[in-house]
Amino acid sequence: MLNSIAILGGTHGNETSGIQLVRHWQNGNLPERFRALQPEMRLVNSAAIEANVRYVDDDLNRQFTAHRLEQQCSEAEAQLARQLNQTLGPKGNSATDFVIDIHNTTSEMGATLIILQQDEFNIQLARFVKHHMPEANILLEDDKAYSEHPYLCTVGKQGVMVEVGGQPQGVFREDIFQLTQTLTETILDFCIAYNAQTLPELAPCDVFILGENICFPVDETGARIAMIHHSLQDNDFQPLLPGAPVFKCFDGTEITWDQDTVIYPHFINEAAYATTHVAFATASLTKL
Amino acid sequence: MLNSIAILGGTHGNETSGIQLVRHWQNGNLPERFRALQPEMRLVNSAAIEANVRYVDDDLNRQFTAHRLEQQCSEAEAQLARQLNQTLGPKGNSATDFVIDIHNTTSEMGATLIILQQDEFNIQLARFVKHHMPEANILLEDDKAYSEHPYLCTVGKQGVMVEVGGQPQGVFREDIFQLTQTLTETILDFCIAYNAQTLPELAPCDVFILGENICFPVDETGARIAMIHHSLQDNDFQPLLPGAPVFKCFDGTEITWDQDTVIYPHFINEAAYATTHVAFATASLTKL
Structure with a gap:
C-alpha cells in the first residue's frame, strides 16, 4: 500500500512546470479522484524558485547520497537536503512510500518518466504509464543501486522523476505543462489502482x-x-x-x-x- | 565612411551564438572579404560568460543611459559599462562609427535585426539586409531617441543589435549559430558597400x-x-x-x-x- 505519497516541484528553481502544478493543486485544484491518496505537495527549493535559478549554491538533486547527507556541508542545498531527508525520509528507512519529483529539461524529451530500478513496482508503473500515455518515454537509470543515486526522489521507499521538455529554463510553456500534468496524473492513477489491487496484467513495454x-x-x-x-x-x-x-x-x-x-x-x-x-x-x- | 566597427558578443553571458562567433573570428576565421573593415571583435562581459549567466549584478544592456553612466554605481555591470563607454564611446561623441551587438532570445524570433532610428543609414541597412536575407526580420525600436536608449550598442555613432532565437539560455544550437553568422555577415557586407558607395537603390521593405x-x-x-x-x-x-x-x-x-x-x-x-x-x-x- 502507498499510504504516503509526496509530489515535489521546484527541486530546481527554474523548472517551472512542476512548480506551477504543485501550486495549482495546493490551491484546491487536485482532481477529485486523487484526494483519497492525500498526497503531500511541496515546493522544494523556495530560495531557488524565488531567484528563478536552478540552485543557489549547489545542485539539490545531487545531494542525496549517504556520504553527502552525513557531511555537515554549509551550502544552502546541502542544508536543505538534510532537512528534506528528515521530513520526507530518512533515506533507507523512509516515512514516505512514494516520491514523485517533477523536472523540466531544455531537451526535446517530451514527457519522460525516469525510474531507478527494475523491481515489480517500477515495472508495473512503467507498463501502466506507457499503456495510458503511449507518447510518454520510460527511461530506466539503474547504472547504480537505488540507494546510491544522489537524487531527491530516493529519500522515498520508492521514487521516480517526471522529466518534461523542451522548455528553456525559467520559461513556462502550455504544451509542456499539459504533458507534465498528464504524466503526473497517470502516475497517480497508477497509485489508485496499485492500492486497490486492480492493476491489469500488462504486456512488457518499451x-x-x-x-x-x-x-x-x-x-x-x-x-x-x-x-x-x-x-x-x-x-x-x-x-x-x-x-x-x-x-x-x-x-x-x-x-x-x-x-x-x-x-x-x-x-x-x-x-x-x-x-x-x-x-x-x-x-x-x-x-x- | 565606417572607419571603426565593433562586433560584440557576450553582452549577456549566457547568449552563446555571439560569444562563439566572436571567438571563431578572433581565431583567424574572419572571412577574407571583411578584413579590410578591420572590425574590433570583443567578448564583453567575461565574468558573466565564465559563470554562464545573463549578468553578475545587473543587466549590462540597460546601463547606457547618460544618467546611469554618470552615476558611480558599484555593480559589476555598472563599472563595466563605464569602462566600455570609455573604450568604445564615449556615448554621444564616439570613437566607434558602428557597433554590432549580438544577442540570443529564447523566443522564436529567427534572425532579427534591431535598429533604433529611422535615419538614412538604418533605412539603407534594413533594406540591404532584407534584400539579401529575406528570412530576417527587421525590428525598429524608436519609441525614444537613439541617445536615450540604455543599450550598449548606442555607445557607437551608429548601433544595432542582432537578436536570434529560439535558443535556451546557455545552450548552443547549430541552426541559431548559422542564422547569427549569416545576419552578421550580411551587415558587414552592407558596411563594405556603404564604404565603397556601391549600395544599390532598394525598394522599401517590411x-x-x-x-x-x-x-x-x-x-x-x-x-x-x-x-x-x-x-x-x-x-x-x-x-x-x-x-x-x-x-x-x-x-x-x-x-x-x-x-x-x-x-x-x-x-x-x-x-x-x-x-x-x-x-x-x-x-x-x-x-x-
Missing part, C-alpha cells in the same frame, strides 16, 4: 536504459571545438545509427557515431549540463 | 515597429494566473488578430486579444523578461 554521457570534443585549452549536429538536435529518443553525424566542428568537418550499435540519445544539448560539456546521454531500447 | 510590452495577468498577490496560449507560443512576428486567444488561464478560461488592430507579437515568453512578467511585445508592420 523502456530506454541509460548508457553513458557523451561529451563535446574540446581542444587543449578545454574549449569546445564542435556543436551538436543539426540532424541530431531535438531528436531525443530517436535512433542514432552507426555512421550518422553527431557533431559539427567549427572548422566545418563532421564527427559521426563511430560505435557499431544503435543508441537512443537523450538530454541532447541540455542547458544544465553545458558547463560540464555533456552533449547527450546514450540509451539502449528494450522491453520491460 | 519593418516591424515596436509597440508596447504586454504583461501576464496576475492575481492580488502578484502571482501569474495565466500562461501564453499554445496558439500564440512560438509564433513571433505572425499577425495576431482581434479576438484571437492570447492567454490560457489556469482556471481553464482564455483571454483574447481585445484591441481592434492586428499586431505582431515578438519576444513571446522570453526567459529574461519572465521575472518582470512581460509576456510579449507588440509591433505594427510598415514599409520603410
